[in-house]
Amino acid sequence: MALLDLDSIDKSFGDHTVLRGVSLQVAEGEMLALLGPSGSGKTTLLRILAGFESADGGRIELAGEDVTRVSPARRGVGMVFQHYALFPHLDVGANVAFGLKSLGLSGDEAAERVAEVLGLVDLSGFERRAVGELSGGQQQRVAVARALAPRPRLLLLDEPLSNLDPMLRERTRRALRQLVRQVGITTVLVTHEQQEAFDLGDRIALLTDGQLQQVGPPDELYERPANRFVATFVGRRNLLSGRLDSRRGRLGVRLEGVAGEPWWPGVDGGVLEGDEGRVELMLRPEALRLVDSPSDGSVAGTVLERLYGGGVSHFRVALEVDAASGGDPEPIEVEVLARSDAASVGDRVQVAPQPAGPPGRIWSSARPAVTHR
Amino acid sequence: MAATALAALLLWLVGYPLLITLVEALRAPDGSLTLATFVDFTQRSDEWLALWRSLWISLASVAAAAALGVPLAFLFARREFPGRRLLTALVTLPVSLPPLVGVLAFLFLYGESGLVTRLVAGALRLESAPWQLQGWPAILLVHAYSMYVYFFLFTRAALMASDPSLREAAAALGASRGRILREVTLPTLKPALLGAALLTFLTSMASFSAPYLFGGGFRVLTTQIVASKLNGNLQLAMVESVALAAVALIALIVARRWGSGSVVSVSHGVAARSVPPLVGWRRWLVPTVAWCFAGFLLLPHAVLVLLSLVPTATWTTELLPPVLDLSNYRELLSDTRKLAPIVSSAWMATLASLAALVLGFLAARWARREGGRWRSLLEGLVVLPWAIPGTVFAVALAVTFSADQPWAGRFLLIGTVWLLPLAYLLRTLPLTGRAAIAGLAQLDPAQEEAAAALGASRWRTLWRITLPQVRPALAAGLSLAFITSLGDFVTSIILYTYSNRPIAIEIYSNLRLQELGLAAVYGVLLMLLSTAALFLWGEGSSTREGTTV
Structure with missing residues (x-):
């Protein structure tokens, strides 16, 4: 049974709709990452879960109990704020013990619990330190310890790593994942960074314009995006336009504007009823390759840039455009993942789809799956 | 060098009169020290x-x-409730x-x-x-x-x-x-x-x-x-x-x-969330009470205007004044003797507040540049008069400048028109000085360094980089200093002479003569001049209020 059950949550601020019909379940012990661009409504959803905002419509159940109208203080939900919100006038121990007073724990029990959670976040003995003396990473851990101390049923994390520098973020992310697994607490995390969502989330809920686009494990979002928005928001991708064309019983796209109008295969992305068969083909960089000589389906191009990544690199290639289309055709670029020594900037290369790689996905270009108001 | 001279000047102006007062208080009639x-x-x-x-x-x-x-x-x-913004401005009126x-x-x-x-x-x-x-x-x-x-x-x-x-x-x-x-x-x-x-x-x-x-x-x-x-x-x-x-x-x-013991918040300023509106019966009650309160706050201003329109000896036992006209204003404007206090207050307040601005800014700037002990000394001297009651400063100045001993830094100023503006200057120095300190504190020192690195002279850096950015703070300090000097009563009553008697003294003597209408006219003029100064120069501070702190 799901520990957290959201049913058709709606929320507006004035005449600006922030969330519409969001339904979501989170299983006991699961870590769910709410991912979305800024303004997508993910933070509002988290604040509704905590009880700081009230939903206009819908229902929230926590462990089978309807908490839709329950105040934050009685919800039994722990929260870590983006800027931590540590009480500046209290020391580390008093910060962590703050939530224990409401539980009616005795002084000794509380002190024991404080020591226990500080141990969990590797800050044993920090009780008497002033929060202003701590480094950013230590403040973040105190915030986590403070949220965990009352043993909440649900832990909410609002962009928990966004205030840390990149090196520290990597390390803290690992420690956070390990801690949450160790405690076994059900967690909802808000982030706008895909890598963070991928690393931390058992499942990811992708939100834009107040609507859930897809909920699933990271590999599902990457490999089988439910719509064009998910495909373009998650991971690197190439979008090429063309006409729908089946060959030998295989779905594919005849690329338009590219020299030779090659046919590249793809799979159904969900919305194929395009306007006169005009569609877009989405390919991940690793679904393309650089080949030495022209072959069936390959397109000539020039390497514009190599984004060096060690053994393999991303190559930005300008494809040769179709001269027949006349005028001043739009340049068409693709990104190809290949061995770093496969080509150099300025080289003439041939780009072709991987024969056995992850297939491209096809969407109608006439009507995007996600409408932006 | 400049910092030393500045510190010496401030010590002489701020610290010395207080020291003289302490010593003189200990002096017996025969010149020996006694308790x-x-x-x-x-x-x-x-x-x-x-x-x-x-x-x-x-x-x-x-x-x-x-x-x-x-x-x-x-x-x-x-x-949030109807009229919140306007009321916020109104409830600060008593300060003006x-x-x-x-x-x-x-x-x-x-x-x-x-x-x-x-x-x-x-x-x-x-x-x-x-x-x-x-x-x-x-x-x-x-x-x-x-x-x-x-x-x-x-x-x-x-x-x-x-x-x-x-x-x-x-x-x-x-x-x-x-x-x-x-x-x-x-x-x-x-x-x-x-x-x-x-x-x-x-x-x-x-x-x-x-x-x-x-x-x-x-x-x-x-x-x-x-x-x-x-x-x-x-x-x-x-x-x-x-x-x-x-x-x-x-x-x-x-x-x-x-x-x-208090600590400054370690959490980084998050933009304040929208202010929630009042709901239920409070929606009506709170604005009503707030507006009534604002009415109470405005009553003093209103009654001054009303009284200024009542001709002398026409309002005796009636509930409301029976006659209202401009005769008090006419009387004041047609008599140069009655205009003199306004002129006196205006020139003394202008001179004192401008001098306080220059002195306060220089001190704040040198304090920032020198750092360390110099900084504590300069900033301390600038804000010291803030803690010293005006009466004390007036007595101290009267004592210090009643002797002609140039070798001891004492001059005979008592009885001249210069002692009162000097007192205004000292009283308002903390206002301009603190404004300058606060304004400079918000300025990134790297900006002045960048200007210097780009080849700008000290003067050009001051003129083109520093001053434009601290201008709002300085203007706010200047307007407060001007208002304080213009309406001063407490030091004036000890230090004024007949030839520089300021508005407040004139109000007080009219009050004693039962010339209530004239007293009210002076009050209205003082109020108008103060408000004008606040709006003319103080605007910068009110617009910045939301972004600083």
Whole structure:
């Protein structure tokens, strides 16, 4: 049974709709990452879960109990704020013990619990330190310890790593994942960074314009995006336009504007009823390759840039455009993942789809799956 | 070199007169040093009584001002209701009223023949006034009216700058609203509350107009000093001044000690979330009460205008004045003798506030450049007069500049028109100096370094980089300094001469002559000039209020 059950949550601020019909379940012990661009409504959803905002419509159940109208203080939900919100006038121990007073724990029990959670976040003995003396990473851990101390049923994390520098973020992310697994607490995390969502989330809920686009494990979002928005928001991708064309019983796209109008295969992305068969083909960089000589389906191009990544690199290639289309055709670029020594900037290369790689996905270009108001 | 010269100048202006006063207070008639006058002071029960009254009335003023200002700040910072923005501007009005003018307005409103007193007596068909505006309740009323603004402004600024997620974090940890207020909100407000309390306490200790006009037999230290001076007992006045200054300095030190424990928020400023609207019956009640309160705040301004339109001796027993015309204004404008105080106040206030601006800015700039001990010394000298009551400074200047000893840095200025502007300069130096310190503190030092690296001379850096950015702060300091000097009564009454008598003195003498209409006209002019100065120069500070702190 799901520990957290959201049913058709709606929320507006004035005449600006922030969330519409969001339904979501989170299983006991699961870590769910709410991912979305800024303004997508993910933070509002988290604040509704905590009880700081009230939903206009819908229902929230926590462990089978309807908490839709329950105040934050009685919800039994722990929260870590983006800027931590540590009480500046209290020391580390008093910060962590703050939530224990409401539980009616005795002084000794509380002190024991404080020591226990500080141990969990590797800050044993920090009780008497002033929060202003701590480094950013230590403040973040105190915030986590403070949220965990009352043993909440649900832990909410609002962009928990966004205030840390990149090196520290990597390390803290690992420690956070390990801690949450160790405690076994059900967690909802808000982030706008895909890598963070991928690393931390058992499942990811992708939100834009107040609507859930897809909920699933990271590999599902990457490999089988439910719509064009998910495909373009998650991971690197190439979008090429063309006409729908089946060959030998295989779905594919005849690329338009590219020299030779090659046919590249793809799979159904969900919305194929395009306007006169005009569609877009989405390919991940690793679904393309650089080949030495022209072959069936390959397109000539020039390497514009190599984004060096060690053994393999991303190559930005300008494809040769179709001269027949006349005028001043739009340049068409693709990104190809290949061995770093496969080509150099300025080289003439041939780009072709991987024969056995992850297939491209096809969407109608006439009507995007996600409408932006 | 320049810093040394500047520090020497400030020491001579600010520190030296206080030192002279202390030494002179210890001097016996034969020239030897003696504690006789101090001993005399401690043995007189009326002196102890004045000291005790000064203390408790100041503490009571702090309590009353806090009781009014803090809840109002919470209401205005935390709840949305119709007219909130306009009311926010209105409730700070009492600050723009010079102390003596405020007292005058209260007299016209609630005095024995005041407008409100008459209306109430008329409505209740009473033979005599239902109350008397005198003694400590009157002083406390005026103090609460004019000083709650400090608590309002400080608390509101702190609330608006505070991170709302602190309260949310406490709520998520299960704390009740009462516990959040006690254990999270109030502790984070501590610096603001302490600052407002100190300001109210010091202003109240230094308050002169209200005790002088309403006190009657209720003497506080400031009125006691002036009485001693007018009775010719300068020695005792000096000892009383030393006692008053000592109390103020002790208060300052105690507040510093208390304040040293407070911490500045470590959480980074998150933009305040939208202010929630009031709901239910409060939606109507709160704005109504707030507007009524604003009406009460505006009454003094309104009654001044009304009284200024009442010709002499036409309003006797009627409820409302029977005749209203401009004869008082005509009388004032047609008589150069009556215009003289306005001219005097204008030139003295302009000269003093400009000099205070230059001196304050230079001191702040050198303090910042030199750092270390120089910084503490310069900044300390600039803000010292803030803690010293005006009466004390007036006595100190009168003592110091009554001797012609150029070798000792003492000149004969008493009886000339120059002593009063000098007193204004010293009194307003903290206003311009603190504004300059605050303005410079917000300026990234790298900007001046960048200008220098780009080959700009010191002057060009000052002119093109530094000054344009601190201009709003300096303008705010200048307008406050100008207003303070323009309406000053407390130092003027000790240091004025006939040829430079300022507006406040003229108001006071008209009041004694029962020329209420003329007194009101001077009050209205003072109010208009002050408001104009605030709007002309002070605008920068109000527009920046939201972004700084």
